[in-house]
Amino acid sequence: MITTVKEAVDNALDACEEAEVLPDIEIAVRRTGPETVRIAVEDNGPGIMPEHVPFVFGKLLYGSRFHQIRQSRGQQGIGISAAVLYAQLTTGLPTVVTTRTGAREPAHRFELRIRVETNEPEVLSHEEVEWDRIHGTRVEIEFRASLAAKKRLVEYLRSTGVVNPHARLRAEIDGEEFVSERVVDEVLVPPKAIKPHPLGIELGQLARLVEGAKGPLAPFLVDRFVRVGAKTADEICAAAGLASTARVESLSGDDLSRLLGALQSVRVPPPPTTQCLSPIGQDLLVRGLSAEYRMDFVVARTRPSAVYGGHPFMVEAAIGYGGNLPVEGSAHLMRFANRVPLVYQQGACAVTRCVAEVNWKAYGLSQAGLPQGPLLILVHVASTNVPFTSESKDAIAAIPEIEREITLALRDLGRDLKTFISRRDRTRQAEERARAVCAILPELAAKVAEVTERPVPDISPIEGQIMRKVVAKKWTLGGRVGIEVQNHTGRELALQVYEQSGDPAGDAEPVPDFATELDGVVTRVWQVSLPPGGAWRAEYTGSGSGTIDLRGVDEHRKVVVDLDV
C-alpha cells in the first residue's frame, strides 16, 4: 500500500516541480472490502497529454526522464504502472486516471489496464468529463491490501512533508485526517540535467550515446560528456587504442568496451554539482521539521556537494531534540534519497551505520547502537544517481565518499546539540536554584517574623534580586487563593496567566479574560501586561487545589512557584 501511494505521490511532486507550481496533493485511502483498499491521489500538476496517459500508466518501465542525469524522485521505486498491474492482478479492476492540462482543455477520464503478455496499455474507456480542477491529475487504484501499515503510511506522508516544505499534503486515511501544511511559498526550481561524466557511465549507456551518432570520436567525446575537453578526449582515445579521428558510427562492440575502460581510467575533473542537485537547504529543513514535530532544538547542515564514481551528490542532515519526541528508546531516524523517504530496510542502510558509528556520548547523549533519547535524526542524500543496495531502493549502499559526508554532517550537528544541551542544563540548574530559594524565602520571612514578634516582611524585592525573572506565585491562606506575577526582567512583558483548578472562583478579582470548565476542572486565563518591575495579583475564594503557569514568556525567563506544595 505504501509503495503504491509513494509512487503516485512522487510522480505528483515531480510533475508539479517540473511545471513550477506549488504542489497541492490530496490522498484518500479507503477500505472497499474486507481485503481491498482503494487509493486516490490527486495533484495540481500540469496534467498529462491524453495521448500519453495510456503509456505512463499502462506500460511497465516507461519513463520520459529515465536517462536524464540529474536529481529526480523517479529513480526510486517501481513505477506507477507496476501498481496498476498489481491492482488488476489482485482485484481485476482497472485503474482510473483523470487528467487535465489547462483551462482551455477538457478533462479526460481513462480506465486502464496492462496487457500482461505484450506490456502494452489497454484502454477500457476514455471520455471527456467535467472537472473542477484547471490542471492536474487524479489516479484511483483499487487493490488487495490491509490497512495494517496505516501508521507507517502516516509516517511516510509526514516525512515527505518535512523534505518538501513547499508542498501541501492532505490525506484521509480510513476516515482519519492528516495534513502537512506548506511551510514556504517558493516554487522549487527543478534541477537541470547534465551530460554524463566519464567515470559514471555504463556500457549500455555508452551504447545508447553512440547509437545514431556520426563523425570523429574526439569531438564526439567533447560534445557528449561533461568535463571532457579536446586534450582529455585525445587522452581517452589513446588509452582506448583508437584514433582521435576514428568514426563513431563504425566502432565495434570491442571498441566500445575498450572505450569504456579508457573513459574510466583517464583522470577527468569531477562533474559540476550545483545545477543538477536540489538540496532542501538548512533553513527549510529546520522549518520543515519544526512544522511536523514539536522540538526544543533543531539544527540542520547542508554539506558542500561532492562526487563519487563520477556522480555528483550532496548530503544534508538535521537533528531535533526534546519537545514531544519520545524520551525512551532510540533516536527516530529519517532517511531520504532525492527527497523521497526511505521506509524499509533501515538496518541495511549506510545512513543507519553512519549514525551508529558516530560517538554520540561525546555529545552528551546515551547510545546503544543508535543514540538514545528524545532525538530525531534526518539524513538526506541527493544525487544524480543514488546508490542503493538493491533494486527495491530502500537502503543506500555503503559508498565511502557518501559515508564520509554523512559522518561529517552528523558530527557537526552533534557539536551544536552538545552546546544546546549543556546550555539548557545550565539554565535549568540556575532555574532550579532560583526556584528553591524562591520557595524557602517566604518561610524564612514568616518564621523570623514569628520569632521576633513582628509583622511578616515583604520579601518581593529580595526575590527580584535573586531571580531577575518573571515570578508567578500561588498560595492559599484562610480559604483565599492568591496569584501574583512579578516582572523582575528589564523588559515590558505581555503574558497570559493560565490556571487550572477545581475551584469555580466566581469571585475572582480581576475577572479572568477567559474561563472554561471540563469535568469539574476550570481553566482560567488572564491577559497581563507588565512593565519592568511591575506586579500583578489576583485573588478568589477557594481551596487552592489547582496549578498555575505563565504563557508568553520564555521558559528560562520564568519561575512558577506553588507555595502550597
Add this chain to the structure above:
Amino acid sequence: MSRNDLDARARAELLRIAEAWYDQMHGGEVPSIALPTRTKQNIEYDDESEVWKYGEKESLRSAHTAKSALHLLKMAWVIGFLKQQLAENRSSTLRELYYISEGWKRAKFGAQEESNLLIEDLEILTALQREAFHLRPEEDGATIFGPLRIREATRRGPREIHCRDDVGEAGYAIPNTVEGLEFLEHDASMVVAVETGGMYARLQENGFDEEHRAILVHLKGQPARSTRRVLHMLSDRFDLPVTVFTDGDPWSYRIFASVAYGSIKAAHMSELLATPRAQFIGVQPTDIADYQLPSDKLTDRDVQALKAELTDPRFDTDYWRLQIRRQLELGLKTEQQAFAARGLDFVTREYLPARLTEMGVL
C-alpha cells in the same frame, strides 16, 4: 551569673540573630550570617590561653543559594524552639532536638550531625555554650576512677562521692553537664586519660592507680565535651599533670589533639575545653620498634589521615612531625592492648613507669 540572668541573655542573643535577618529582609537585602570558617586552615594558636582558636577567616551564608537559605530557615526554626524552651524553663538533649525537628517540614534536619553543627553555629554567634540554651548532650559513659572526691548537684540534691571508695569498678560516670560538678579534694600525683576500656580496666586491676596515686579517666574514644571539661578542670583546679594514653594510630593522635589543643569543630570553646599542659604518653610509633609490639599495616585511610595531620597546625611541632614521619616510614600501627604480648603486667611494670619518667611526670 544567676540562672535567670543567663536565660535572659541567651534569649536576647538568640533573638538578635533573628532580628538582624528581619532588618535585612525589611530593607530589601538578602538575609545572611557570617561565621568563622570551621576548617583546620582557620585555626590559630592563641598565646595567651595556649589553645587553638578560630582565625580571621569567615564564610558568609547568604540566602542567595537554596542550601544557605535552607540553613538560615533551619536556624530560624531552632531559634524559635529555643526561645520557647527558655520561656517554659524546659530542657532537651541534642538528640531530642533532632527528633523535634521532624515536625518542621522543610526545616527538618536530615541527620543529628546537622543539628549538632547548627547548635555549634549558634554557640559561636552568641558566644554562649549550648547549656545556656537548655540543651545537653547524651550521657556518653565516660568515667573517672581514682583518689578524688567530688560533689555533684543531682536532681535529688547534692551528693558527695569518692571516685574510688564510693563507686563500683566501672568508676564514677561523668555527667553530661559539668556545671554542677565541684572537685573537693584529691590524693593524686597525676591524671591518666585512657582511650580504651580494656586498658582502663587493666590499669585498675594491676593497681596502677594506687601504686602511682593516679586518677584514671576513661575517654571512651573521642572524648565528649564534658570529659574534656573535667580534664581541663582537674588540671586547672589541682594543678595536676594530665597525660593521655591512646592507641598508636592517626585517629588516636586526634583524640590527644582535641584534649590538649582543642578540636577544630569546637575551637570557639577551646579555652574551656582544652588542657594545654596535657602530655602524650603513647603508644608512639617509635614504641612499636622499641618494644617490638605486634602491629597492623596502615590502611590507605590511615595514611591519608597521617598526611592530613602533617598539614594540621596543631601537629606542627618537632615531636609530632618526627612521630608521624616515622609511622609513615614504618607503615604500621598498633593498639595500647598490644603490650599484653609482653605479659599482662608489662604495661604497668615496665612501659608506663619508664615512659612517665622520661616525660618527667614520675
